[in-house]
Amino acid sequence: MNKTLLATALITASLGAMQVQAADVPAGVKLADKQELVRGGGAEPATLDPQKVEGTPGSHRTRELFEGLYNLNGNGDLIPGVAESYTVNADNTVYTFKLRNNAKWSNGDPVTAHDFVYSFTRAVDPATASPYAWFIEIPSIVNASSIIAGKTAPSELGVKALDDYTFEVTLERPVPYFVKMTAHQTMFPAPKKVIEKFGSDWIKPDNIVSNGAYKMDEWVVNEKMVFSRNDHYWNNDKTVIDKVTFLPIESPTVELTRFQAGEMDVSYELPNDHFKQLKRDIPDEVIITPQLGTYYYQFNTTKAPYDDPRVRKALSYAIDRDIITKFVTGTGELPAYTFTPEVVNGFDPATPEFATWTQKERNEKARALLEDAGFTKDSPLEFNLLYNTNENHKKIAIAVASMWKKTLGVKVTLENQEWKTYLETKKAQNFDVARAGWIGDYNEASTMLDLLTSTHGNNDGKYSNTEYDKLLSEAKTMQNPSVNYNKAEEIAINQDMAVAPIYQYTIKRLVKSYVGGYQPNPEDSIYTRDMYIIAH
Amino acid sequence: MFTFIFKRTLEAIPTLLVLITISFFLMHSAPGSPFSSERSLPPEVLANINAKYHLDEPILSQYFYYLGGLLQGDLGPSFRYKDFSINELVAQSFPVSAEIGLWSFFVAIVIGVSCGVFAALRQNSWLDYAVMSFANLGIVLPNFVLAPLCILFFSIYLQWLPAGGWNGGAWPYLVMPVIAMSTSYIAQIARITRGSMIETMHSNFIRTARAKGLPKYRIIIEHAMRPAMLPVVSYLGPAFVGIVTGSVIVDVYFGTGGIGQHFINGALNRDYSMVMGVTILIGTLTILFNAVVDILYAVIDPKIRY
Numbered sequence: 001m002n003k004t005l006l007a008t009a010l011i012t013a014s015l016g017a018m019q020v021q022a023a024d025v026p027a028g029v030k031l032a033d034k035q036e037l038v039r040g041g042g043a044e045p046a047t048l049d050p051q052k053v054e055g056t057p058g059s060h061r062t063r064e065l066f067e068g069l070y071n072l073n074g075n076g077d078l079i080p081g082v083a084e085s086y087t088v089n090a091d092n093t094v095y096t097f098k099l100r101n102n103a104k105w106s107n108g109d110p111v112t113a114h115d116f117v118y119s120f121t122r123a124v125d126p127a128t129a130s131p132y133a134w135f136i137e138i139p140s141i142v143n144a145s146s147i148i149a150g151k152t153a154p155s156e157l158g159v160k161a162l163d164d165y166t167f168e169v170t171l172e173r174p175v176p177y178f179v180k181m182t183a184h185q186t187m188f189p190a191p192k193k194v195i196e197k198f199g200s201d202w203i204k205p206d207n208i209v210s211n212g213a214y215k216m217d218e219w220v221v222n223e224k225m226v227f228s229r230n231d232h233y234w235n236n237d238k239t240v241i242d243k244v245t246f247l248p249i250e251s252p253t254v255e256l257t258r259f260q261a262g263e264m265d266v267s268y269e270l271p272n273d274h275f276k277q278l279k280r281d282i283p284d285e286v287i288i289t290p291q292l293g294t295y296y297y298q299f300n301t302t303k304a305p306y307d308d309p310r311v312r313k314a315l316s317y318a319i320d321r322d323i324i325t326k327f328v329t330g331t332g333e334l335p336a337y338t339f340t341p342e343v344v345n346g347f348d349p350a351t352p353e354f355a356t357w358t359q360k361e362r363n364e365k366a367r368a369l370l371e372d373a374g375f376t377k378d379s380p381l382e383f384n385l386l387y388n389t390n391e392n393h394k395k396i397a398i399a400v401a402s403m404w405k406k407t408l409g410v411k412v413t414l415e416n417q418e419w420k421t422y423l424e425t426k427k428a429q430n431f432d433v434a435r436a437g438w439i440g441d442y443n444e445a446s447t448m449l450d451l452l453t454s455t456h457g458n459n460d461g462k463y464s465n466t467e468y469d470k471l472l473s474e475a476k477t478m479q480n481p482s483v484n485y486n487k488a489e490e491i492a493i494n495q496d497m498a499v500a501p502i503y504q505y506t507i508k509r510l511v512k513s514y515v516g517g518y519q520p521n522p523e524d525s526i527y528t529r530d531m532y533i534i535a536h
Numbered sequence: 537m538f539t540f541i542f543k544r545t546l547e548a549i550p551t552l553l554v555l556i557t558i559s560f561f562l563m564h565s566a567p568g569s570p571f572s573s574e575r576s577l578p579p580e581v582l583a584n585i586n587a588k589y590h591l592d593e594p595i596l597s598q599y600f601y602y603l604g605g606l607l608q609g610d611l612g613p614s615f616r617y618k619d620f621s622i623n624e625l626v627a628q629s630f631p632v633s634a635e636i637g638l639w640s641f642f643v644a645i646v647i648g649v650s651c652g653v654f655a656a657l658r659q660n661s662w663l664d665y666a667v668m669s670f671a672n673l674g675i676v677l678p679n680f681v682l683a684p685l686c687i688l689f690f691s692i693y694l695q696w697l698p699a700g701g702w703n704g705g706a707w708p709y710l711v712m713p714v715i716a717m718s719t720s721y722i723a724q725i726a727r728i729t730r731g732s733m734i735e736t737m738h739s740n741f742i743r744t745a746r747a748k749g750l751p752k753y754r755i756i757i758e759h760a761m762r763p764a765m766l767p768v769v770s771y772l773g774p775a776f777v778g779i780v781t782g783s784v785i786v787d788v789y790f791g792t793g794g795i796g797q798h799f800i801n802g803a804l805n806r807d808y809s810m811v812m813g814v815t816i817l818i819g820t821l822t823i824l825f826n827a828v829v830d831i832l833y834a835v836i837d838p839k840i841r842y
Contacts, residue, residue: 044617046616046617046618047617047618047619048619049618049619052618054573054575126580126584127584129581129584129585129587129588130581131571131573131575131577131581131585133578133581133584134577134578134581137578148578148580148581148584149580150580150584200618200619201619203619204619220628220702220793221617221620221625221628221629221793222629222787222791222793222794222797222798223632223701223702223791223792223793224701224791224793247700247701247791248791249700249791250788251788253684254700254788254789254791257684257687257688257691257692257699257700258699258700258791260692260699261687261691261692261695261698261699262695263698263699263700263701418804419568419804420566420567420568420569420572420804420805420806421566421567421568423568423572423573423574424567424568424572425567427572427576437574438574457576457577457578457579458574458575458576
């Protein structure tokens with residue numbers, strides 16, 4: 001079996017090597033003379049330091065500036081980046097990456113295995129205080145956990161440069177999706193010399209050195225970030241766009257005005273209220289892509305009666321997800337009946353039983369369950385539904401509360417809180433039922449399912465099931481963990497209804513018709529180096 | 537006069553200190569921390585981050601640590617924009633807001649005072665009503681309505697002006713922010729000027745001047761303008777501070793990168809040092825310009841001497 005694994009890994013790696021990520025301009029397409037792209041950037045990122053960056057707006061930008069061992073294409077498949085190929089040992093714990101020898105930093109220095117040793121170590125080093133240190137912990141790289149906890153020296157991390165172009169990573173246990181994780185910015189290389197010279201100022205436009213397709217020219221906080229072509233990038237010949245500008249605009253409505261005024265080519269998102277009109281007026285420029293994430297309602301299982309699966313099920317069954325997705329959100333979202341979204345790579349969640357019923361059947365079951373749990377018309381269930389202040393969350397909360405009231409006679413008080421207060425309230429289990437959402441960090445089901453394990457830091461509802469925990473823990477070392485994932489879904493949703501999944505997120509974006517090569521994908525890994533501007 | 541300035545400076549120090557202290561403790565007592573996020577951090581990672589920003593220390597030592605930095609002119613690191621210090625962010629964003637503000641202030645005074653004087657001299661005529669209707673409209677039309685309307689009209693339909701951006705303050709980028717920023721000030725100034733001008737024009741010394749047969753323009757310019765400007769000047773002091781410290785609406789709608797949105801975002805993100813920095817800036821400017829108003833009073837009104 002081990003031989004098969006090794007062979008599979010080698011085949012994957014060599015197959016990947018044949019594809020390369022770059023703008024693929026079809027024959028006959030006439031390119032515009034000016035290849036400059038303006039992208040909506042979402043919120044201004046907190047940092048662009050690859051080992052510290054958080055959130056989609058930040059990762060969009062770091063992906064332009066830096067490149068890791070591997071990239072992911074539109075289908076979520078691996079595409080070689082700085083690594084040309086990799087091999088893995090018999091028990092799947094030692095990964096050896098062969099780096100290309102023509103990868104360079106924007107100052108012309110070669111990108112070597114030492115840069116990766118430095119960046120991986122830097123991510124877990126307590127001195128860096130990286131909010132994404134846990135990302136190195138997830139694939140169980142040797143000593144990652146104890147380094148983060150300050151118990152072991154950072155130099156003891158299980159990473160090694162065998163020579164300038166061979167990088168070795170040792171895991172404490174086999175983690176089948178490790179290579180996919182290398183496409184994440186936390187594992188991007190970092191320029192040691194520059195960081196040591198400038199300290200935390202290394203990321204400023206005057207100092208920064210990067211190894212991706214672009215380098216930074218300008219960063220005016222809350223106005224713009226301008227990147228231009230990195231002539232030293234190994235695949236620079238295949239890059240078409242010369243300059244990309246990110247506009248940090250948080251309001252989708254404001255972004256729309258810039259798009260309509262012709263000042264933006266690719267938006268970050270689009271305002272829900274304008275969706276129908278945009279879909280009618282510029283259907284070709286509205287691009288909807290399923291996203292790796294689920295919008296759900298969380299039950300506080302530490303508190304009666306939400307510790308009772310009957311109550312949780314009743315509330316979940318009574319939510320008409322078709323109405324929510326068609327009429328309340330109405331921007332192409334899919335109803336969610338499982339916690340893992342359908343779009344996840346390598347796992348097709350089985351349809352739970354309640355998803356096969358009609359809404360009428362679900363409502364009847366819900367009423368029966370709630371009555372069984374002791375709530376009747378005379379003594380109805382009353383609770384607060386917590387959500388963070390936001391127009392869309394409010395609309396959904398009103399719709400769901402009225403469904404609950406109509407079907408179950410439940411009295412719901414809507415409670416909205418400002419973001420940080422809401423987070424605090426949830427962390428303190430100071431709620432009954434709360435709105436929540438989760439976007440996966442890597443394209444594998446555990447990025448979602450781990451959230452419901454009893455020790456997970458974001459399991460705010462404190463759902464706990466030992467069988468579930470065991471399945472997820474076992475899955476970490478399984479070559480094909482789908483069986484366990486399906487059992488886990490069965491337990492968490494069908495049996496326990498730990499949370500009530502509502503819909504699967506979508507990425508909604510406006511892309512001018514003259515922009516080619518936009519490759520949307522569930523993880524929203526968009527690279528400007530894939531794009532080009534058609535003459536218009 | 538020098539004693540007055542010296543006294544005001546001395547008074548400013550305890551005022552600022554009280555402002556800083558109250559803001560510091562209020563800000564730190566808000567629920568949540570700069571580093572709380574939907575993805576809660578593993579405790580050891582959070583501990584590392586808190587240690588880096590001195591958030592693991594008792595609140596009092598954090599306060600004195602902050603004051604210590606402040607004495608050296610250091611407003612601290614931003615908790616939100618981790619690659620920048622507050623000094624850098626203020627240095628980048630304040631000039632933008634100040635430029636928009638100074639233009640808006642200039643436009644507001646010129647148009648506001650002219651309209652006010654004009655309306656007062658033609659009291660109860662159609663012109664007066666027209667000017668005052670415009671003024672009322674300017675007051676009731678908030679800039680979060682005016683800003684998108686401007687963009688819709690000038691950028692999307694006419695395509696005359698860029699919908700947003702700053703680009704170092706090139707004039708096309710300045711026009712709409714100035715319109716959005718100055719309209720309500722124009723309206724306020726016009727109303728105050730009109731009221732005060734009417735009152736002045738009915739006072740005894742103006743009647744005397746008229747009786748002496750002075751031409752009307754001399755009465756207005758030499759005699760009526762100065763006293764009529766007193767209420768306007770007292771309005772302008774705080775208004776000036778408000779106008780040069782920017783507006784979150786202008787920053788958000790026009791993507792100018794000014795200081796206005798830092799205040800709101802700072803509070804929402806629990807960027808303690810950002811909120812403190814902007815508070816100190818606005819506080820200092822308020823104290824400064826209130827003193828300037830007092831000095832201007834003395835210049836305009838010979839009855840007032842310090």
